[in-house]
Each structure stands twice: as C-alpha cells, then as structure tokens.
Amino acid sequence: MPKFDRKAITNKINPVVNKIQTSKLVNGITGGMMSAMPITILGAFAALFLNLPIPAYKAFIASVGIATALKTIIMFTTNFLAVIFGVAIAGSYAKQHDEDALFCGILALLSFFIVTPVALSETGLPIIPVQWLGGTGIFTAIVVSLLSTRVYIFIKRQGFTIKMPASVPPVVSSSFSSLIPGFASLILFAAVSVIFTATPFKNMHQFIYTFLQIPLQGMGGNIVSIILLWTLAQLLWFVGIHGTMVIYSVVLPIFTAMDAMQLAAYSAGESLPNITGRAFVSTYTMSGSAIGLTLLMLFFARSQQYKTLGKLTTVPALFGISEPLVFGTPMVFNFRFAIPFIFMNAISLVIAYGATYIGLVPRVAGITPITGVPIILSGIMEGSWKIAVLQVVLVAVQLIIWYPFFKKADRASYRLEKEGTGKQV
Amino acid sequence: MIYITLVCAAGMSTSMLMAKMQQSAKQRQIDVSIIAMPEEKFKTHNGKTDVLLLGPQISYLEDDLREKYEPQGISVAVVDMVDYGMMNGEKVLEDALALVK
Numbered sequence: 001m002p003k004f005d006r007k008a009i010t011n012k013i014n015p016v017v018n019k020i021q022t023s024k025l026v027n028g029i030t031g032g033m034m035s036a037m038p039i040t041i042l043g044a045f046a047a048l049f050l051n052l053p054i055p056a057y058k059a060f061i062a063s064v065g066i067a068t069a070l071k072t073i074i075m076f077t078t079n080f081l082a083v084i085f086g087v088a089i090a091g092s093y094a095k096q097h098d099e100d101a102l103f104c105g106i107l108a109l110l111s112f113f114i115v116t117p118v119a120l121s122e123t124g125l126p127i128i129p130v131q132w133l134g135g136t137g138i139f140t141a142i143v144v145s146l147l148s149t150r151v152y153i154f155i156k157r158q159g160f161t162i163k164m165p166a167s168v169p170p171v172v173s174s175s176f177s178s179l180i181p182g183f184a185s186l187i188l189f190a191a192v193s194v195i196f197t198a199t200p201f202k203n204m205h206q207f208i209y210t211f212l213q214i215p216l217q218g219m220g221g222n223i224v225s226i227i228l229l230w231t232l233a234q235l236l237w238f239v240g241i242h243g244t245m246v247i248y249s250v251v252l253p254i255f256t257a258m259d260a261m262q263l264a265a266y267s268a269g270e271s272l273p274n275i276t277g278r279a280f281v282s283t284y285t286m287s288g289s290a291i292g293l294t295l296l297m298l299f300f301a302r303s304q305q306y307k308t309l310g311k312l313t314t315v316p317a318l319f320g321i322s323e324p325l326v327f328g329t330p331m332v333f334n335f336r337f338a339i340p341f342i343f344m345n346a347i348s349l350v351i352a353y354g355a356t357y358i359g360l361v362p363r364v365a366g367i368t369p370i371t372g373v374p375i376i377l378s379g380i381m382e383g384s385w386k387i388a389v390l391q392v393v394l395v396a397v398q399l400i401i402w403y404p405f406f407k408k409a410d411r412a413s414y415r416l417e418k419e420g421t422g423k424q425v
Numbered sequence: 426m427i428y429i430t431l432v433c434a435a436g437m438s439t440s441m442l443m444a445k446m447q448q449s450a451k452q453r454q455i456d457v458s459i460i461a462m463p464e465e466k467f468k469t470h471n472g473k474t475d476v477l478l479l480g481p482q483i484s485y486l487e488d489d490l491r492e493k494y495e496p497q498g499i500s501v502a503v504v505d506m507v508d509y510g511m512m513n514g515e516k517v518l519e520d521a522l523a524l525v526k
Contacts (some may be wrong), residue, residue: 022489031465209482240506242434243484275487312511323438327481328510371437 006239006333015237017246026249028093029142033252036081038089040260043077044367046070047267048381051365076268077131080135081231081260086112091147099155100178107182108145111189112137115144117205128133132205135260139213140205142253148185155181182369198302213257221276223353230285230345237288237322238342240332256280262366266383272363274355275400283367283382284352284394286321289344291375292398293327293337294318296406303413306406319374336409340402347401348394362388428473429521431461431481431504442504445514455522474499476521481506500524505525 020026029068038349050070052058060182061067069226090108091101113128116137121127148197160180166175192204201207229247248255255278262279265272287294294317297310313325326332331341355361365383373381375395379388429446431439439461451455462470464483477499479487483502491501502524508516 018485018489021483023484027465034465237482241481241485242482245434245482316438321437321441323433323480323482324441324510324512326510327506330506330510332481332506371435390446 001010002347009239014219017241024096027098029089030249030252032089032092033085033256036084039077039084040368043074044179044263046073074136077078078135078263078267082133082141084321085138086141086145089142091145093149099153103178104152105148106232108148109184110145110186112141112190115193117203134264135257137205138257140208143208151185151188152181155184165409196311205251215253217258221258227277227346227349234288234342234345237326259366266365275363277366279364279369279382281364283364285315285345285350285378286320289348289398290325291395293319293402296402303410304419306410337405340405361390427457427475427525429457429459429476430444430474431478432464432467433483436461436463436490439480442512445512446518449515449518479510481502493520
C-alpha cells in the first residue's frame, strides 16, 4: 500500500463538504424539497395505481370513478409540485434564518402566482393554466421562493417596519412588523410579472424554463455528467463521507424536476421524456452497486471475517442501506476494494443507459425513490418487471467484477486467521 | 436515565444501530433512552439529550455540532467507523456511556 496520509485528505475535504452542507441556501432548497417528499410519493403511488397493467382492473377503476379520483390526486400532487416546493422551500429557507416559516411560505405562494400567467376561459372567466404548476415550473418556484424570502428578511432587518408602542400585544405588533417587508416582496414580483409581459417570453416562467431549467437539466441530467457525479459520490464514500447526500445537495432540484416531468407523462399515459433522472440513478445503483460483493461474502467467503461481514451487510444492502458495508468492511480508505467500489456505479449506469436507450427495458417512470424499498420491488415500481430484471442482471455483473478483488482479500484474511489460530494452539 | 441521540444523513442506518444498542442496554439493565434521527431533524428536536452521536458518514459536521451543543452540556462524538459498520451496539453504548459527565 502506498504511503498515504488519510488525516490530511480528510482535513482537506471536510471543510468543503461542510461548507456545502451547512449553506443556508443549499439547506433551504434541499430541506424544503425533502419535507415535501411525502407529497411527491403520494402522487407517485396514485400514478402506480392508475397504471397497473391489468385490463380488467383498469376497466373497473374507470367505471366506478376511482380513476377520476386518482387523476385528481395526481393533478394536485405531481402536477402541482412547483407550488408545493415553492412554499416548502421558502419555509425551510426562512427557518434557516430563524424567520417565520409559515408567513414566508405564504408570501412565496403569492409571489409564485403573481408571476404565473392568467388566461381567460371561453366564457371570459379568468383561469390559471396548470401548465406551470408542475415540473416545468419548479425552477421558477425555487427562484421565486428564495428571492421573496430573502427580500422579506432583508427589508425587515433593515428596520423598515411599522413599530407599535410597547403596550401593543406582541402578536399584533409582529403581524404589523411583517407588513412592509411582505409588501416589498409582493410589489417586486408584481413588477417582475409586468416587465415580463413586455418581453417575447410573456412571463417569468417561460424565461426561467428556457434559460435556467432546460440548460441545467441538459448539463446535469445527461449520462456523462451522471456518471461523473456518481463516481465522485463513490470517491467521497471512499474517504468516509456520505457522497450521495453531498451530490444531491447540489443537483437535487435538477433531478427532481426531471422526475416530476417523467411522472407527469407516465400518469397521463404519454411517452416518457427522459431516460435519466433521480429514479433512474437510484434504481440502477442501489447500495453503491456493491450488492454483488455482499452476496460473494455471504456465499463464497472462506475467512471468518468476510463470512461475518456477508451475514451483516447483505440484507441492509438489498434494502438500499450501504453503511454497514461501507464502514464495516470497511470500504473507507481500503485500497483492496477501491477500484470496484469507486467505478462499479459508472459501469452499472452505462449498462442501464444502454439497455434503456436501445429499448431492451422501458424508461423508468420517475417514481420517487424511497430508501428502504428492496431491490426488484423498487424496479417493478418504476413501471415494469423488465426494470427489475435489469437490476438483477446488474447484480450478476457486480458478482463478476467484484469476484477477483473479493477472492484476493478473502484468501489473505483466511491465511491470517489460520496462522493466528495456529500460533494460539 | 441517560439520553443518547444518534444522527446520520437519513436516519436509516443509525436506526439499525439504535436497535442493537437498545438490545445491549436491556441485557445489561442499563437505564438509557436511545433514539435515532436525521441530522436535519435534530435541530428542531426538543427532547432531552446527554450524548449526541454522529454516524461516521457525517463526521464533517462534528466541529459545528460540538461548538453548538457542548455549551448546552451535550457530549458530542462520532461513532467509531468499524463499530458503526459492524453494528456493534454494545461497544458503541459503552463508549457513549463513558462520555457522560
């Protein structure tokens, strides 16, 4: 093993990761999106139940009205995510600044609808088209919620508030102190909204979608970036850091927006727009693509050390929990396993992408990944048994690639154990 | 009664360790209350905590959390990596109890 100072490496990386993870902006966005996760999961389940590929079932739910009910749920979950995320992110960002989460959430909600175009129905009634309220509006929701909250906090902390005499109860005076900062925020977005109507984009949504969301999705969501990102995640795991979480704290908005559009299309029975996305990565790289190793340890280990590890790590790994494997083996700073540990994700992703691209397996439905759903079931939930089969095939590939590394380590341990007991007897 | 709180990224793997620690505490008849949660949740957690243990995967937060919670009389430590991976509840419990002032 080369001479190598882990402490020095850790000391270099930790501050950077710490900076990302404790940034108020990052925590505001990811915290808000995570807190809204139950809603996205509800929408995903409604889509699953709506699309179970059994003709008799489909006819039944259509005839008794269950299908209509499920579609209504989807409309206000999956196709309403921009609104939900806007409120949740503003609230979580406000909390980071110790400000009133509920009020900032409401402010963001209003600001969001202020910049959303209103149309007229055929009978002349004003209506809000649902077009921007789902996946396509997520980036506008993020921008609006962060900005409205920031403006509110800025104005409030500048002291531009209506101050009440000390005799006024605190509840009353605090609602007055929010007045001017709240107004400032709303007026700003009203102005923005008016300005955009004078541009070729007609509204802020179209502008953000064209110049922020589409380029970012193209940049982050293409297969090359995904491979680089998830190899980087494994590198971070290699030095003992929760790599997946660190990566997501930066790219979660991009991948969530992609999944939201995917799921909306899936719910509506339309052709799916993306191959990749969060669901794609999560489905095909479960437990850092190391399930194969846990099986090797469980069934083929000769040494006591790896037998024990196999028993300990296999079940959690099948459920997508890789910590026992990463820290128990350990994988951290373990050069014996470094190559497959760092690069297996990339191999899995390339195979999965290729198989999807040529149509061997359908595209994943964009169902929000839930930690703790086991392999195969997580594949089936993405819309097809073929996806589950590909998951199993990938585990088989892992068996082959991990095997030489495992064998070498196991043999070394076995020899050590034998020598150890030999000396004792 | 001693209160131990385990935190990690999603609270999944720490909840496995929590179960092991509770088992060990029961066997040895130690009066402790052990809970696990995501680090994000702990910020707004109101219950009592004597010892705050971090999963090794978020060890980069150790200094911040130490600075924040030690003045409140909470002992902060990162769980030993291999003990964590091997889910060695007994050892982690022992280490945690040793931290109680």
